[in-house]
Amino acid sequence: MNYQPVIGLEVHVQLTTKSKIFCGCSTRFGAEPNLHTCPVCLALPGALPVLNRQVAEYAIMAGLATNCSIAHHSIFARKNYFYPDLPKGYQISQFEQPICEKGWLDIDGDWGSKRIGITRIHMEEDAGKLVHGMNGGSGVDLNRAGTPLLEVVSEPDLRSADEAVAYLKKLYQIVTYLGVCDGNMEEGSFRCDANVSVMPMGSSVLGTRAEVKNVNSFKFVKQAIDFEISRQIELIEDGGKVVQETRLFDPNKGVTRSMRGKEEAHDYRYFPDPDLVPLVINSEWVERIEKELPELPEQKRQRFITHYALPEYDADVLTASRLLAAYFEETAAFAHNPKAAANWVMGEVTRALNDSGRDIDHCPVAPKALGELIRLIDNGTISGTIAKKVFDHIWNNGGEPAAIVQQQGLAQVSDTSAIDAVIDQVLAAAPDQVAEYRSGKEKVFGFFVGQVMKAMKGKGNPALVNDLLKRKLS
Amino acid sequence: MSISRNDIDHVARLARLALNDEEKDLFTAQMEAILSYAETLNELNTDGVIPTSHAVPLSNAFRPDTATPSLGIDLALSNAPDRSGSYFQVPPVIE
Numbered sequence: 001m002n003y004q005p006v007i008g009l010e011v012h013v014q015l016t017t018k019s020k021i022f023c024g025c026s027t028r029f030g031a032e033p034n035l036h037t038c039p040v041c042l043a044l045p046g047a048l049p050v051l052n053r054q055v056a057e058y059a060i061m062a063g064l065a066t067n068c069s070i071a072h073h074s075i076f077a078r079k080n081y082f083y084p085d086l087p088k089g090y091q092i093s094q095f096e097q098p099i100c101e102k103g104w105l106d107i108d109g110d111w112g113s114k115r116i117g118i119t120r121i122h123m124e125e126d127a128g129k130l131v132h133g134m135n136g137g138s139g140v141d142l143n144r145a146g147t148p149l150l151e152v153v154s155e156p157d158l159r160s161a162d163e164a165v166a167y168l169k170k171l172y173q174i175v176t177y178l179g180v181c182d183g184n185m186e187e188g189s190f191r192c193d194a195n196v197s198v199m200p201m202g203s204s205v206l207g208t209r210a211e212v213k214n215v216n217s218f219k220f221v222k223q224a225i226d227f228e229i230s231r232q233i234e235l236i237e238d239g240g241k242v243v244q245e246t247r248l249f250d251p252n253k254g255v256t257r258s259m260r261g262k263e264e265a266h267d268y269r270y271f272p273d274p275d276l277v278p279l280v281i282n283s284e285w286v287e288r289i290e291k292e293l294p295e296l297p298e299q300k301r302q303r304f305i306t307h308y309a310l311p312e313y314d315a316d317v318l319t320a321s322r323l324l325a326a327y328f329e330e331t332a333a334f335a336h337n338p339k340a341a342a343n344w345v346m347g348e349v350t351r352a353l354n355d356s357g358r359d360i361d362h363c364p365v366a367p368k369a370l371g372e373l374i375r376l377i378d379n380g381t382i383s384g385t386i387a388k389k390v391f392d393h394i395w396n397n398g399g400e401p402a403a404i405v406q407q408q409g410l411a412q413v414s415d416t417s418a419i420d421a422v423i424d425q426v427l428a429a430a431p432d433q434v435a436e437y438r439s440g441k442e443k444v445f446g447f448f449v450g451q452v453m454k455a456m457k458g459k460g461n462p463a464l465v466n467d468l469l470k471r472k473l474s
Numbered sequence: 475m476s477i478s479r480n481d482i483d484h485v486a487r488l489a490r491l492a493l494n495d496e497e498k499d500l501f502t503a504q505m506e507a508i509l510s511y512a513e514t515l516n517e518l519n520t521d522g523v524i525p526t527s528h529a530v531p532l533s534n535a536f537r538p539d540t541a542t543p544s545l546g547i548d549l550a551l552s553n554a555p556d557r558s559g560s561y562f563q564v565p566p567v568i569e
Contacts, residue, residue, distance in 0.1 A: 017539045024542030033560040037550045044553075054539035075527045082490060084564045097527075130567055139561030142550075267488055272527035280533040 002201040003236075005229045006209075007164050007194060008156035011171060012149050013181045014126070014189040015058050021125050021148035022049030022092065022276075029187050033141035041146035043087035049275055051076075055148045056099065056279060058180040059123050060289050062150055063100030065174050065296055066118050070286050074099045074279040076123075079268045084140050085128040093151075094122035095270040099279065105174075107166040110159060116167050117155030124149050150180070156195065156206070161225035165218050168192060173297045177322045191216040196228040197242065207232070208242040212256050215249050224249040228256050300325055308338035317346050323360045327367055334371020337378055344370055348391055365394050373401040383462050385453075386410050414461040419452070419468050422460070426451045427472060437473055445469070477506040 020027055023040035039047035063070050077095035103118035128145040130138050152171060158164045172190055175181040182189050197209035210232070212224045227249075232242050247256040295303070297319050304315035304325075318328045324345070332341035349370070353363060373390055376382045382390065382405055390404050405411055413419060426448060427434055437444040452465050482502050486493050493501065544550070547560050556563035 019539055019541045024537065024540065025544045026541040032547065034547050034550045034562070035560070036544050038544050042545075042550060050535055050537045052539050053536035056536070080488075084562075084567055131561065132567065134561065135558050135563060137563055137565045138567045139558050140564055141561055267484075269488070274528065277530065277532040277535050278528055 001237075003198040003229075003233050004201045004203070005159060005161075005225075006156050006197050006199060006206055007158040007160075007225060008209075009152075009154045009158065009164060009167065010193040010195070011152045011154075011168065012126075012191050012193075013062070013152060013171075013175050015055060015148040015150065015180055016182050017052055017054045017058070017148055019052060020146035021052050021055050021123065022146055023047075025143075025146065027147050029184075031143055033139070034143060036143045037145070041087070041142060043089075049092065049273075051276060051279070052148065055123055056281075057289060058148075058178075059099045059121060059150055060281070060286060061178050061293060062152070062175060062180055063103065063121050064286070064290055064293060065178055066100075066103040066105055066121070066152070066171070068100035068103030068118060068121060070281055071097055071099050071101065071279075072281055073097060074281065076273045076276040077270045078273045079124075079270055081268060083127070084138060085130050085142075085145070087128070087142060087145060091125060091127065092273055092276070093124035093270075096272075098122035099281075105167060105170050107163065107170050109163050109166065114157075114163070116157045116163075119153045119155050121150055121152050124151055150175075156197075161222045161229070164194060164225055165222050168218060168221060170297075173320070177294060177297055177300075179294065179322075185216050188216055192221060194221065194225055194228070196225055196232070198229060198232045198236070207236075208244050210242060210244065210256075211246050212249050213246055213259070217251075220249060220251050223251075223254050224256055227254060231256065294322075308332060308342070310338060310342055314339075314342045314346065318342060321360070327360050327363065330367030331370045331374070334368050335374035335378075336371075337374055340374045340378070341371065344374060344391075348388060352391075352395055364396075364398070365391060369394050369399075369401055376401055376405060380414060380461065381405060381411050383412050383458065383460075385458050385462075386412065389458075410459065412459045412461045413456060414464055416464065416468060419456070419460055419464055420472075422452050422455050423448075423465075423468055423472055426455060434473070445473075448473070477502055477509060481505070 015021075017027060019025060020036075020041060023038050025036040025038050025041055028036065040049055060070055074094065074097045076092050078090040079093045079095070080090040082089055098120045100121035101119070103121070104115050105118065106113055106115050108114075126144050126147040126149050128140055128142040130140060132138050154167065158167060172183060175190070176183040185191070192215050194212045194215065195209045196212060197207040199205060199207040210228060212228055215221045215224050228247070235242055246259045248259050249256050301315045301319045304310050304318060305312060310318070319325045327349075328341060328345045331345060332338040335341045349360075349363065349365065352365075353360060358364075370391070373387055373394075376390075377384055377387050381402075386405075390401055390410065393399065393404055393408075394401065430448075430451070433444050433447055437448075448469050449462075449465060452469065453460055453462075456465075479498060479502055482493070482498050482505065486498075486501075551557045551560070551562065554562045
């Protein structure tokens with residue numbers, strides 16, 4: 001029998017606020033354990049939480065960017081459960097009246113463009129961190145307790161691991177463009193729980209789902225979902241039944257495992273948190289945020305196509321991240337040649353970044369230098385080949401393109417008599433090849449170009465070299 | 475509204491309370507009485523009344539996003555029964 005996987009994702013987006021969601025403690029990552037704690041996030045008696053206004057702003061921004069309706073009235077709820085990383089015995093989250101609802105994102109699905117529903121986006125606090133096996137017990141670090149999160153819940157509209165990854169990448173792109181999330185997946189700033197079930201193809205009754213918790217890379221999400229789909233299909237084919245449970249993904253073995261014990265039928269007894277007053281969001285507030293929204297990936301992509309006359313492919317690649325897009329735009333402004341700037345950013349720059357394992361914000365060649373380099377090619381000062389050498393030189397040693405060209409005598413030779421002289425030498429030294437060419441073997445032409453360029457140390461104006469060679473040989 | 479021994483068992487387990495049989499009987503009866511009393515409210519017609527989440531007529535209490543000083547590790551850990559370095563030390567957590 002064929003089976004249809006059904007997947008819904010819950011994504012936790014850590015917000016880039018300076019302070020925690022309900023107290024003024026710093027959200028800085030990597031501090032000494034429990035350094036960033038206070039009566040509120042330690043749950044000391046009598047401490048009262050007060051909402052960080054920026055968290056609400058970021059939630060509204062994320063909601064608007066994912067086509068959600070923004071609630072006029074929104075409340076916080078207590079989600080009750082016991083775990084040592086949760087000092088209050090409940091997590092402050094939202095249950096009824098979340099801040100955003102009923103949005104969507106369009107993704108490239110398995111069968112073309114597809115709209116994925118977003119059920120809701122709500123605000124909540126993160127829990128602390130446990131270190132197991134410490135002095136025969138566990139250590140508790142509450143620095144992360146109270147870090148602001150958005151939980152973005154999708155509809156079960158995804159039908160494969162690839163669609164799930166496409167959706168996640170789209171959401172990731174949006175929250176990092178908005179600047180509400182730093183996107184650092186290794187530090188857990190963007191992590192996802194996947195609800196996976198399978199049903200017989202053509203059925204409309206959903207199968208029992210398992211929830212795979214806390215997967216923090218696109219690659220692992222794909223592996224975890226693919227594993228879970230096969231596991232469930234095999235189980236059903238062998239006459240077994242999928243049980244509703246929480247599972248953990250083991251990245252080393254590529255498998256998911258049941259988290260026995262912790263389960264005990266979720267009964268969170270949500271109720272409105274009396275410590276936090278309701279949020280009333282009027283249309284002026286929403287409109288003000290909407291006006292201030294930065295350009296989103298899709299808008300930027302469209303603008304790159306119309307404003308810079310770039311092909312769709314280039315626009316896709318260059319808008320993959322906000323920083324890459326900004327680097328391109330600055331380069332294009334200095335170069336006065338958007339297409340050349342696009343080619344360089346997608347070509348040499350990306351290659352060099354990959355080779356050195358750097359991100360675009362640590363690119364040693366500034367957009368200004370690259371733009372000037374492109375101008376030197378366009379005004380005929382240097383050839384593309386020489387430009388690559390200059391690029392590598394700046395990458396390794398810094399410097400200004402024009403100065404480097406001058407110091408190292410790299411300007412290309414466009415003096416026809418100088419080129420002619422070299423061509424004469426090359427042709428005189430290769431009588432056999434000249435004969436071959438004249439007998440119709442036009443492939444040999446490349447050999448002559450190569451020899452001339454070699455003799456001129458790559459500095460011959462390529463177009464002139466070609467022209468003059470053709471003239472001499474005809 | 476009728477409260478059973480099963481309800482009491484369930485709620486006690488959620489609250490990590492170990493109750494003996496006598497206590498379970500007692501609490502079953504008490505919970506039943508409390509909930510029956512609260513049931514009186516159901517006699518009111520509340521059609522068209524928005525559910526109340528908060529009794530205080532306040533909204534939008536915010537703090538600005540500025541980091542303020544924390545307690546410091548020693549003070550933060552001073553109430554803890556046990557510590558290991560800068561961590562709260564707790565019994566093993568079964569995963």
